[in-house]
Amino acid sequence: MKLVKYLSIGLAATLAASLISCKEESADSSKKETVTISSLNQEKQAIELEVKKNPERIAILDMACLDIIDALGEGDKVVACATTTITYLEHYSPNNNKNIANIGTVKKADMEALYAAEPDIIFIGGRLSASYNELSKVATTVYLATSSTTGVVASTKHNAKEISKIFDKEDKVASLMASYSARIDAIKEFSKDVSCLNTIVSGSSINVLNNNGNLSLIGVECGFNNLGNVSSDATHGDSVSFEYLVKQDPEYIFVLDRNSVTGDTNIAKDVVENEVVKQTNAYKNNKIIYLEHSNVWYTASGGITALGVMLDDLEFGLGLNK
Numbered sequence: 001m002k003l004v005k006y007l008s009i010g011l012a013a014t015l016a017a018s019l020i021s022c023k024e025e026s027a028d029s030s031k032k033e034t035v036t037i038s039s040l041n042q043e044k045q046a047i048e049l050e051v052k053k054n055p056e057r058i059a060i061l062d063m064a065c066l067d068i069i070d071a072l073g074e075g076d077k078v079v080a081c082a083t084t085t086i087t088y089l090e091h092y093s094p095n096n097n098k099n100i101a102n103i104g105t106v107k108k109a110d111m112e113a114l115y116a117a118e119p120d121i122i123f124i125g126g127r128l129s130a131s132y133n134e135l136s137k138v139a140t141t142v143y144l145a146t147s148s149t150t151g152v153v154a155s156t157k158h159n160a161k162e163i164s165k166i167f168d169k170e171d172k173v174a175s176l177m178a179s180y181s182a183r184i185d186a187i188k189e190f191s192k193d194v195s196c197l198n199t200i201v202s203g204s205s206i207n208v209l210n211n212n213g214n215l216s217l218i219g220v221e222c223g224f225n226n227l228g229n230v231s232s233d234a235t236h237g238d239s240v241s242f243e244y245l246v247k248q249d250p251e252y253i254f255v256l257d258r259n260s261v262t263g264d265t266n267i268a269k270d271v272v273e274n275e276v277v278k279q280t281n282a283y284k285n286n287k288i289i290y291l292e293h294s295n296v297w298y299t300a301s302g303g304i305t306a307l308g309v310m311l312d313d314l315e316f317g318l319g320l321n322k
Contacts, residue, residue, distance in 0.1 A: 033052065033053050033054075034050050034051060034052055034053060035050070035051060035053050035165050035166060036048050036049065036050050036051075037049055037051055037142070037162045037163075037165050037166065038158075038162050039141075039142050039143050039144065039162070040129070040132075040143040040144065040145060041132060041143070042129060042130065042131075042132035042133050044126075044129055044145075049140070049142065050140075051121060051140050051142065051166055052120055052121065052140065052166075053166060053167075053168070054166070054167055054168070055077065055119075055120035055121040055166065056077055056120060057077065057079045057080075057117070057118060057119045057120045057121075058074075058077045058078045058079060058080075058119060058120065058121055058122075058123070059078075059079065059080040059081070059103060059114060059117055059119035059121070059122045059123070059138075059139070060078055060080070060081045060082060060092070060122075060123050061081075061082045061103065061104070061105075061106055061109055061122065061123065061124045061125070061128055061135075062082075062106055062123050062124050062125030062127075062128070062144070063082075063084055063086060063089060063106060063125075063299045063300040063303065063306075064125060064144070064146070064156075064159065064299075064300050064301060064302035064303040064306065065123035065124075065125065065142070065144060065159070065163065065303075066078070066081065066084075066089055066092060066123070066300075066303070067089065067300050067302075067303025067304060067305050067306050068159060068160045068163050068164075068303055068304055069123070069163060070088075070089065070092070070305070071160075071176055071303070071304040071305055072160075072163065072164060072167055072169050072172060072173075072176075073169075074167050074169075075092065078092055078100060079099075079100060079101060079117055079119065080100060080101040080102075080103045080113070080114065080117035080119060081093065081094060081100050081101075081102075081103065082103060082104055082105050082106050082109075083095055083102065083104075083105060084295075084299070085261075085295055086293075086295050086296055086299065086300055088305055088309075089300070101113055101116065101117045103117060106125060106127050106128065106299060107127045107128065108128075109128060109131060109135065111134070111138070114135070114138050115138055119138065119139045120139060120140070121139055121140050121141075121142065121166075122135055122136075122138060122139050122140070122141045122142070123141075123142050123144070123163075124141060124142070124143050125143070125144065125145055125302075126143075126145045128143075129143060129145075142162075142163075144159040144162065144163070144302070145159075145302070146159075146216075146301055146302040148211065148212035148213075148216055148220075151216065151217075151220045151221050152216060152217045152220070152221060152301055152302065152307065152310075153180065153184065153217070153221050153307065155302055156177070156302050156303065156304060156306075156307055157173065157177060159302055160173045160176070160177070160304055161173055173304075176304050177304060177307070179308075180307055180308065180311065183311050183315070184221055184222060184311070186315075186320060187222040187223070187311070187314055187315070187318070187320065188221075188222055188223040190318060190320060191222055191223040191224045191225075192223065193225065194224055194225060194251050194252065195224070195225045195226075195227050195248075195250040195251045195252070196218065196219070196224040196225065196226055196227065196250045196251065196252040196253065196254060197226070197227055197228050197245060197248055197250045197252075197253050197254070197282075198213065198215035198218055198219065198226055198228055198237075198254050198256075199228075199237075199245075199253060199254065199255050199256065199272075200213075200214065200215075200236055200237055200255075200256045200258050201255060201256070201257050201258060201259055201266070201268040201271050201272060202236070202258045202259065202262075202264075203259065203264055203266055204266050204271055205239050205271075206239070206240060206242065206245070206271065206272065207236055207237035207238060207239050207240065208228040208230050208237050208238055208240045208244065208245075209226075209228055209230070209236075209237035209238075210226065210228050210229070210230050210231075210237070211226055211228075213236065213237050214236070214237075214256060214297055214298060214301065215254060215256060215291075215297065217301070217307075217310055217314075218254055218314070222314065224252065227248045227250050228248075236258075242274060242276040242277050243276060245276075245277055245280055245282075246276060246277070246279050246280055249280055249281055249282075250280075250281075250282055251281065251282060251285075251287060252282055252287045252288075252289060253272075253277075253280070253282040253283075253287070253288045253289070254289050254291060254317075255268055255272055255288060255289065255290045255291065256291050256294050256297050256298060257290060257291070257294040258294065258298060259271075260294050260295065261294055261295045261298045261299065268290060269290065272288060273288070289314075289317035289318070290317075291310075291313045291314075291317070292312075292313050292316065293309050293310070293312075293313055296309045296310060297310055297313075
């Protein structure tokens with residue numbers, strides 16, 4: 001009987017130790033289910049951010065981040081999103097998908113709807129940087145942006161790598177972007193010593209951008225000589241007179257139609273091609289290029305698919321897609 005008793009005690013002790021070990025392993029496993037990535041904070045400073053790996057409930061308030069998540073094949077985890085009119089992302093727009101909660105726009109989050117969506121993680125861009133701390137109270141918030149210092153392409157690679165870490169898909173980023181280098185090189189070869197002005201039509205006026213603006217891809221990576229010597233670092237550039245375009249007289253004028261994004265009724269071509277601008281060589285030589293997918297340039301720059309679309313627009317406008 002004593003032997004049986006001792007065996008029972010020993011078995012119980014072994015079982016208890018085993019349970020404790022399992023709990024410890026479970027706790028360790030739980031700790032391993034996070035990953036540290038690079039993000040920005042409300043002050044736009046780079047920080048290290050610990051996030052949950054493979055989150056099941058994603059909230060999106062930035063189209064470049066949505067673009068990357070879609071390209072990585074993780075779009076089925078999006079439960080809440082800002083509205084968008086970008087064609088290849090429209091199936092995530094709450095206006096078109098009843099299973100995705102409407103949490104506002106890329107400029108203003110609907111906090112009540114965001115709380116109700118119960119996300120595991122939130123992705124934002126620069127337009128919501130001032131709300132970072134408030135959004136972080138709802139869930140871990142990842143803030144990524146494009147940098148005029150490193151350029152759109154390098155920023156896209158960096159941001160895609162950071163997001164891919166969350167889903168264990170780092171190897172996929174290189175393959176997704178593999179075709180872009182050769183296309184950019186072809187445009188650079190074309191653009192050697194070629195001058196341009198990068199412009200945005202807003203309402204009935206025109207803004208000129210330097211290489212820090214929404215069209216930085218054209219001057220920085222694609223090599224055009226941007227004559228837009230405006231002082232503003234604003235992404236929307238500086239408002240100029242139409243006479244300014246005549247004075248600079250670039251070989252090409254690239255036009256981003258902000259009106260088509262914001263719903264303004266002014267037609268970009270009518271605004272640009274007035275009697276003053278018709279004096280430019282760009283007009284006379286049919287080299288005013290209206291970027292077809294202005295909503296992509298304006299709201300999704302920094303996305304993987306977006307970069308391809310932007311290159312499509314340039315290749316088409318320059319006649320390089322033949």
